[in-house]
Amino acid sequence: xxxxxxxxxxxxxxxxxxxxxxxxxxxDGFGNITTCKMHDLVHDLGQELSxxxxxxxxxxxxxxxxxxSIYLRLNTGVSNIKPKILKxxxxxxxxxxxxxxxxxxxxxxxxxxxVLVLNTNEDIELPRSLSKMKTLGELKHLRGKLELYGLxxxxxxxxxxxxxxxxxxxxxxxxxxxxxNEDEVENIEYNDEEVMKGFKPHANLKELxxxxxxxxxxxxxxTMMINLVKITLKSCNRCKKIPPLGHLxxxxxxxxxxxxxxxxxxSDICGGQGRGSIELxxxxxxxxxxxxxxxxTKLILRGLPRVEEWIEPVMCKDGEDQGNMLVFPKxxxxxxxxxxxxxxxxxxxxxxxKKLEIKDLDSSVILETMSKSPSSLVxxxxxxxxxxxxxxxxxxxxxxxxxxxxxxxxxxxSCLTIGxxxxxxxxxxxxxxxxxxxxxxxxxxxxxxxVRCPKYVVxxxxxxxxxxxxxxxxxxxxxDEFPWPFLCDFxx
Numbered sequence: 001x002x003x004x005x006x007x008x009x010x011x012x013x014x015x016x017x018x019x020x021x022x023x024x025x026x027x028d029g030f031g032n033i034t035t036c037k038m039h040d041l042v043h044d045l046g047q048e049l050s051x052x053x054x055x056x057x058x059x060x061x062x063x064x065x066x067x068x069s070i071y072l073r074l075n076t077g078v079s080n081i082k083p084k085i086l087k088x089x090x091x092x093x094x095x096x097x098x099x100x101x102x103x104x105x106x107x108x109x110x111x112x113x114x115v116l117v118l119n120t121n122e123d124i125e126l127p128r129s130l131s132k133m134k135t136l137g138e139l140k141h142l143r144g145k146l147e148l149y150g151l152x153x154x155x156x157x158x159x160x161x162x163x164x165x166x167x168x169x170x171x172x173x174x175x176x177x178x179x180x181n182e183d184e185v186e187n188i189e190y191n192d193e194e195v196m197k198g199f200k201p202h203a204n205l206k207e208l209x210x211x212x213x214x215x216x217x218x219x220x221x222x223t224m225m226i227n228l229v230k231i232t233l234k235s236c237n238r239c240k241k242i243p244p245l246g247h248l249x250x251x252x253x254x255x256x257x258x259x260x261x262x263x264x265x266x267s268d269i270c271g272g273q274g275r276g277s278i279e280l281x282x283x284x285x286x287x288x289x290x291x292x293x294x295x296x297t298k299l300i301l302r303g304l305p306r307v308e309e310w311i312e313p314v315m316c317k318d319g320e321d322q323g324n325m326l327v328f329p330k331x332x333x334x335x336x337x338x339x340x341x342x343x344x345x346x347x348x349x350x351x352x353x354k355k356l357e358i359k360d361l362d363s364s365v366i367l368e369t370m371s372k373s374p375s376s377l378v379x380x381x382x383x384x385x386x387x388x389x390x391x392x393x394x395x396x397x398x399x400x401x402x403x404x405x406x407x408x409x410x411x412x413x414s415c416l417t418i419g420x421x422x423x424x425x426x427x428x429x430x431x432x433x434x435x436x437x438x439x440x441x442x443x444x445x446x447x448x449x450x451v452r453c454p455k456y457v458v459x460x461x462x463x464x465x466x467x468x469x470x471x472x473x474x475x476x477x478x479x480d481e482f483p484w485p486f487l488c489d490f491x492x
């Protein structure tokens with residue numbers, strides 16, 4: 001089999017890399033090289049070899065210089081140039097770099113174009129005549145990232161299957177985006193579920209993004225992507241359930257953004273058969289431990305306005321010992337945003353949680369469900385919590401590992417007691433706050449910011465004395481003269 005030009009190019013790249021002629025590599029989350037720096041010798045050599053074969057066209061007066069160029073970067077429009085002149089100068093150029101708004105003026109005149117690079121964030125449709133390929137299925141060697149838009153214009157699973165994504169083993173990142181329906185009709189008939197079935201990718205896929213999908217349930221192939229590292233489901237507003245993903249061994253990041261009719265998070269997200277392992281109990285007896293989401297480190301739940309409860313995970317098998325199950329054992333970041341009705345989250349999960357952000361809730365009751373507060377939590381942000389304060393202070397006091405705390409617009413908060421490890425505290429827009437105190441011997445606080453808390457006038461004695469000691473500043477008697485702006489970012 002003949003080597004693909006991409007493979008040959010990678011071989012040349014690696015030779016340059018091994019000889020330190022390419023340096024300072026940067027990689028994406030999958031380990032792929034995204035940028036690098038040329039050694040000065042390579043840069044100079046490249047310029048010397050290409051000076052007669054490449055040109056950047058900045059003005060139409062330079063047209064006569066491009067007829068023999070191989071590489072052309074077109075930075076200026078040519079709509080006012082006669083077609084005969086354009087044809088003469090552009091027809092033999094094989095490589096073109098340009099912007100979408102310029103492309104339409106010149107594309108008809110390139111007869112030998114083999115490489116086209118568009119520098120644009122705009123949507124653009126290329127004419128079928130640009131390629132001999134008739135379908136995204138004959139493109140057998142696609143690799144890296146593939147984004148498909150306007151999928152609402154596809155009407156059958158067979159039509160979607162023509163893309164033959166399941167045969168394209170080199171695609172690592174796939175985005176499927178349906179049409180955004182601004183004027184949604186109440187009883188419109190969607191075929192999104194059937195279409196999604198036809199877009200089944202190869203099992204090598206590492207990242208999947210689905211946008212504006214209007215089916216009620218996702219295709220079952222999602223749960224079979226055993227190499228999936230990241231999944232984003234965005235604006236899938238007719239879906240009732242989150243697909244069970246807990247058994248996927250390599251899944252590191254999940255974002256669910258916009259499911260306006262989902263009401264419960266339960267087996268939807270904690271489902272799947274999990275991964276079993278044999279461990280020894282304290283008595284030395286063997287026991288089977290089932291792990292769900294064994295590799296997940298980041299979970300974002302956003303825009304679930306009707307969800308009221310996140311149910312404790314349970315095993316599918318009857319009689320299974322709940323203590324023999326690990327859920328989210330490596331989860332470090334949890335964000336719950338615009339889930340206004342949510343009042344309960346599992347208390348038996350998240351043993352490794354380090355950062356928790358909760359934003360836009362109607363009640364702070366959710367905090368009271370954290371009866372088993374994760375001892376690993378170091379960063380907590382509570383933003384725009386209505387009636388926030390009932391039990392908030394006692395929960396925060398129990399989080400002894402907390403080093404950073406931000407409270408914003410927690411309208412029900414009247415007093416706050418912070419733990420011994422806290423280093424950074426930011427409180428803003430809490431109109432009922434009157435007092436902040438610290439546990440005895442707290443000595444870690446370094447940064448304090450209190451903004452727009454009109455009832456909060458003075459520091460509690462415990463907080464004041466701690467801050468003075470930490471700054472090695474004045475004694476308690478000199479507290480009134482201490483330059484507080486130096487200590488605090490802003491206080492009012």
